[in-house]
Amino acid sequence: MARPYAEVIGDPIGHTKSPLIHSFWLEALGIDAEYRATHVTPDALPGYFATRAADPDWRGCNITVPHKVAALAHVEDREDVRTSIGAINTVIRAEDGALTGTNTDASGFAAPLAGLDLAAKPVTVIGAGGAARAVLFALSDMAVGPVTLFNRDVAKGADLLSSFGLEGQALPIGEAVPPSALLVNATSLGMTGQPPLALDLSALPAEAVVYDIVYAPLETGLLAAARGRGLVGIDGLEMLIGQAAVAFRLFFGAEPPRDRDDELRRRLLA
Structure with a gap:
């Protein structure tokens, strides 16, 4: 049966x-x-x-x-x-x-950030696909800002920020990461079988949080770099x-x- x-x-x-x-x-x-x-x-x-x-x-x-x-x-x-x-x-x-x-991605993404006060704090997001849309929706609810969005298609990134009412800027992937309270990888970069996501995190303050939605592998190169700097890291299993x-x-x-x-x-x- x-x-x-x-x-x-x-x-x-x-x-x-x-x-x-x-x-x-x-x-x-x-x-x-x-x-x-x-x-x-x-x-x-x-x-x-x-x-x-x-x-x-x-x-x-x-x-x-x-x-x-x-x-x-x-x-x-x-x-x-x-x-x-x-x-x-x-x-x-x-x-x-x-x-x-x-x-359900937006609520899943927001859950591990519930104890953080991100209102009016600068945030960096990598990506402009389906997962990034849920991330930006959740961030708009948190009233963050400004948001720097990195994407291969800069015009698409700028349109996405505007559609969620978020102030900020869109830049091509590879530009320098600005000081941010939160950095989110909302792409598949760094996932097993995908190209790595190599970012210079030196501009992030000591209290910054790095959140990678990739969960295979769980310890991505981005999270390893964040923890090497002593930053708080949130892995993809939290959102999943x-x-x-x-x-x-x-x-x-x-x-x-x-x-x-x-x-x-x-x-x-x-």
């Missing part, structure tokens, strides 16, 4: 740790369901959603690179995520059967687990056991 299931889709998908997270929570709560990883290429994205829409056991999916923007064209946008963030990372089946998109917790509630209607996060991290690092 088929079991309810959710999954994560992306291209590539081999690096994902999402199945380990959701499976840990499902096992801990005794829920008879499954969470999978499914390789979906850009060309296969329309067919994927059409197939899943007809599968009664499918509870939804998380979305990783490169589909976070493209997926919006294939599901309903009842929360107006297209206007607010411009990218989705989660799709669920609504009560009427429609597939609807949402974004935070956004997964919100998605888990949507998929399975249960609260994940966050009191077991230490055990979960040990499993993820094993």
